[in-house]
Amino acid sequence: MAELSTDSGGGGGKHQKKxxxxxSTKVDMTPMVDLAFLLLTFFVLTATxxxxxxxxxxxxxxxxxxxxxxxxxxxxAMTVLLTEKKDVIYYYFGVLKKDTKLDSTNYAPSGxxxxxxxxxxxxxxxxxxxxxxxxxxxxxxSTYKSEVMKVQSAKEALYVIVKxxxxxxxxxxxxxxxxxxxxxxxxxxxxxxxxxxxxxxKKINN
Amino acid sequence: MPKIKVPxxNPTLDMTPMVDLAFLLVTFFMLTATFRTEEAVVVDTPSSISEKxxxxxxxxxxxxxxGRVFYNIDDQKVRVKVxxxxxxxxxxxxxxxxxxxxxxxxxxxxxxxxxxxYLAASKAERAQMDKATKGIPYDSLKNELSDWILYGRVIDxxxxxxxxxxxxxxxxxxxxxxxxxYATVRKIMxxxxxxxxxxxxxxxxxxxx
Numbered sequence: 001m002a003e004l005s006t007d008s009g010g011g012g013g014k015h016q017k018k019x020x021x022x023x024s025t026k027v028d029m030t031p032m033v034d035l036a037f038l039l040l041t042f043f044v045l046t047a048t049x050x051x052x053x054x055x056x057x058x059x060x061x062x063x064x065x066x067x068x069x070x071x072x073x074x075x076x077a078m079t080v081l082l083t084e085k086k087d088v089i090y091y092y093f094g095v096l097k098k099d100t101k102l103d104s105t106n107y108a109p110s111g112x113x114x115x116x117x118x119x120x121x122x123x124x125x126x127x128x129x130x131x132x133x134x135x136x137x138x139x140x141x142s143t144y145k146s147e148v149m150k151v152q153s154a155k156e157a158l159y160v161i162v163k164x165x166x167x168x169x170x171x172x173x174x175x176x177x178x179x180x181x182x183x184x185x186x187x188x189x190x191x192x193x194x195x196x197x198x199x200x201x202k203k204i205n206n
Numbered sequence: 207m208p209k210i211k212v213p214x215x216n217p218t219l220d221m222t223p224m225v226d227l228a229f230l231l232v233t234f235f236m237l238t239a240t241f242r243t244e245e246a247v248v249v250d251t252p253s254s255i256s257e258k259x260x261x262x263x264x265x266x267x268x269x270x271x272x273g274r275v276f277y278n279i280d281d282q283k284v285r286v287k288v289x290x291x292x293x294x295x296x297x298x299x300x301x302x303x304x305x306x307x308x309x310x311x312x313x314x315x316x317x318x319x320x321x322x323x324y325l326a327a328s329k330a331e332r333a334q335m336d337k338a339t340k341g342i343p344y345d346s347l348k349n350e351l352s353d354w355i356l357y358g359r360v361i362d363x364x365x366x367x368x369x370x371x372x373x374x375x376x377x378x379x380x381x382x383x384x385x386x387x388y389a390t391v392r393k394i395m396x397x398x399x400x401x402x403x404x405x406x407x408x409x410x411x412x413x414x415x
Contacts, residue, residue: 008349032225033228039232040228053254054256055258056409057405058404058406059399060404061399062399164388169385169386169387171393173388174252178253178255178256181254181255196380
């Protein structure tokens with residue numbers, strides 16, 4: 001002990017004894033830590049984004065009894081026509097008549113979404129109110145779900161009929177369904193385009 | 207006057223707890239990570255805002271740009287039994303190794319007639335066959351997809367009853383390419399609907415609003 005203390009005190013003592021050099025026991029851990037964090041980041045990122053997301057959809061049954069086919073109210077129905085074009089959506093409200101003129105819009109947020117939000121604004125407002133109530137914990141999760149369903153399936157809520165032709169891309173349909181989900185439209189159906197509608201599209205393109 | 211010495215603090219910091227934690231997390235993520243197995247066909251799915259994750263127990267039908275259909279069931283126990291049923295129906299005889307091979311495989315798009323050849327092939331040959339195949343037939347003349355769906359659901363149901371676990375039933379997922387025709391997707395949904403399946407999970411990428 002005494003030797004040690006003198007050694008650390010001066011270093012240049014009178015009696016210079018030969019002794020083995022003490023190498024430092026400390027190892028530089030920086031590269032290891034770098035690698036550890038690199039791996040950590042990699043695994044965190046791949047773990048969270050690895051699993052694909054899904055969008056649930058229910059297709060209606062083919063009605064056995066023709067009388068049971070749902071009739072849609074004129075004012076609340078909107079028909080969206082999807083063609084092979086990736087930037088144009090045709091649409092009209094109510095029932096297609098001879099003099100109905102198709103309008104067109106696009107897939108951008110300022111396009112179809114704006115129209116849907118405007119047409120469905122009562123439902124959207126009510127759903128947002130319910131969402132707020134849920135975050136403030138004044139209503140439970142299950143009542144929230146049933147209330148939202150009630151609002152969305154109300155008689156005044158917008159009813160959207162999505163019609164496709166043979167060349168419509170799958171992406172267009174998913175995009176429109178996504179917009180409908182954003183705009184809280186629950187009453188929706190996907191159908192084939194009727195001949196009258198195909199003609200109407202041709203008419204405005206000429 | 208004596209100067210007041212400010213005690214110098216040591217600039218080095220003890221990083222041990224942080225490093226401990228980092229390694230703990232690395233180990234955790236490495237062990238929980240499941241690696242993506244090779245898929246027979248690469249599909250670029252459309253995006254949606256849905257945050258629902260793909261369920262674990264799924265029957266997945268993949269539709270690529272050309273409208274070819276690939277089929278996959280995750281549960282290996284179900285896979286093997288479905289294969290047994292299909293081979294006996296279509297009169298295909300497979301060896302034990304080929305059945306084992308099928309069990310470990312992911313999705314495939316082979317008609318029953320070519321399945322034996324596909325299972326016996328090497329990895330490189332399989333990649334070639336995946337490129338050349340027309341997918342699983344689903345037209346009304348020869349609807350193999352319909353049989354795959356039927357047996358998949360029947361066997362899953364019987365296993366669920368055996369285990370007494372009715373909640374964890376097979377979910378139907380459709381993974382379509384953005385550029386695929388909707389008409390093809392609709393036709394495949396129709397095949398499902400003929401087998402009394404009316405709700406589907408469409409596989410999508412996550413996107414912002």
